[in-house]
Amino acid sequence: MKADVDVIKYSGEKVKFSLDKLKKSLIRSGAAQNTVEEIVSKVVDELYDNISTKEIYNRAYALLKKEKSYLASKYKLKKAIYELGPTGFPFERFISAVLKYSGYQTEVDRILQGTCISHEVDVVAIKENKVTIVECKFHSEKTLKCNVKVPLYINSRYNDIRSNWKFSQYQDKFLTEGWVVTNTRFSEDALTFGNCVNLYLLSWDYPKNDGLKDCIDRLRLYPITVSTLLSNREKQFLLSRDVVLCRELIDDAFYLDHLGVSENRKKKILHEVGMLCKS
Template sequence: MEDALIDIIKSSGEKVRFSTDQLQNSLRQSGADDQLVEQIVGQVREELYDGITSKEIYNRAFALLKNKKSIFAAKYKVKKAIYELGPTGFPFEKLVAAILEYSGYKTLVGKHMHGVCVTHEIDVYAQKNDNVYLLECKFHGEEGRNCNVKVPLYINSRFQDVKQQLEKDKNIVNLLVNGGVVTNTRFTEDAIKYSKCMGLYLLSWDYPKDNGLKDRIYRLGLYPITVSQLLTNREKQFLLSRDVVLCRQLIKDHFFLDHLGVSETRKQKIMKEISQLCDHGKQ
């Protein structure tokens, strides 16, 4: 399908050419089959106009998808659902830790570690075998706020302080200690260039390519609780306040729905939705 020659406005304010491929790919990740993808893309293309925002395109595609199958819409809204983890960054830190745990890492959130100069609170401490990652999580509650080079510059200075202190400890002589930054938005080119030069690990919505946050969430079925189409905002905030960040956690901790006074009939519907979301395969 040939792209319409339409310029759209991204959340950052940048003007780019509309891409059919990008819309198709995001719809397929939701589990929609080719026929439904082409149907939605066709309807969205008919409503395009120069200067339309990426948010308007998303909202239209989301509404069409939800009208066809709610579970597809839930998977489609992952990026928006992560923004809804706010206003604090703590649930995002828990999400990052959970994703790393499902990749074989042992994690701690909010670990205090001594540096040569001062003590630092590490957002996520992750270890697998001899590899240790000290990660700072930069959460943004709205689109368009990317991480510029100042972020890894600052994080690297903290990391070097802790690393120098760790190197004095004879018990960790065999550990390979890495610093890093994780964000729910994107890194600027300078931020990536500096981090590569300094050896900092980076993880963002779409970086590294094919292994960013979105890829890991879809691949592992680690959806944040905020993707649910059946839970109310109040219920989601209650669950987040009880450290239930992932849909997978609600399967184990479904008694929280009883605390919320959810009826048995509605509870069954919610748990069915959550179970479908946690299925690795496409619905």
Template structure:
């Protein structure tokens, strides 16, 4: 088959041209060596057909990576692992909070702030010594659901109400400098344009370029616990319910695996996978 004329089906239902370069780039981010990547590309290419879904391509590449080394597969499944933080958005809020902690912020999750007009529940508040930011987290547990302009439009009105009261309150020892909207999917062009215009900071899976959610996770090695290919869904949900949202946290709180009744042999494999995953 001539792959130059091959079209694949995205999760949104849109048809796009297949890109071998994009597949290679995503496999490279898993940390796999060139020989492994070449082998996977050759195998996947043999199974392509007109209209194949991106999910089918992903599943095949993931299975081959997992067969080679589990931590390769874990890195490769990062985007899917973020969806698995659901079905509610609370673990995603905790995850964003932990990301910011490792970037030097002190954070609070699920706080109530007084605005000039009404009170507001804020997903995450992040403080430095002199400044604070408030963050709205928009979590989707399936691909194809992007954030349109209504999301930053709505949050900006809340931010302005909170800031108006914050600036007048002498008890606040920091300056509220920014409002963020964070999503695990993507923003529409209108949403990005509005965010730029009104001064909100937007962070999504692939935006802003070179400092997106994906970039930050991979740069800091802060992978969600759901990337593990060795933990079961039940075990992941147990850990999330104990506020273990990062792989790095499990390395410090290994006793949770004992609570789960994980055997010593399996425990060693799980921790080995996570240690290799978190190495920068």
């Protein structure tokens, strides 16, 4: 069977090609069953021993883009999250937007005074009279994980802020939770410690079936970097104007005029992001 080949992951690890994983990733994009089968068949035909997962992804992505660009946008979600870098600020802004559309009032980059020192908090999320403080850890390398040092550090900061809460600007509300959010994954020790001290941990695929990718798909809160029609320069321009979500571009389409985008291309871009928000 042609599919019985070794593939090389981003980490350099050699594993067996998984037909099931490829199918699931394509189904997740929203592609019709016949489209999935057709793409899988073409990709399998081109497999060879020690092919990289990157090459497999690129081939599937190109075939999907040829079918429908907005499906390819959903397929490239993980890569699009990495494209929010190289700094962590767009990722913080993205997490803030996801929380806002989940019913929170959010504030980015707030200084909160602890008993010992002051702390710059990435996102303060408020719902009713409860406050959640969120620390975002963005990694530009796919192979990097959040190790146990991260929740150890965040828990220490959280406790310092909590000990001084009655003197904070939010003293009329209750500090109820500390979160750690990453675009990659947590190590086993990080998960064990974080859960032990009651930090809420959110990564690409954790908690199971409710990770970052699941939240994005469920709420249709796709980052602007998923677009297959915008250039990297255009994406960076939009991010610098705090247009982080596709749905924000629909409301702030005038930025495309600032970029000198033609009316015909503008129509195609807005159609693509509109389909993503509705899909």
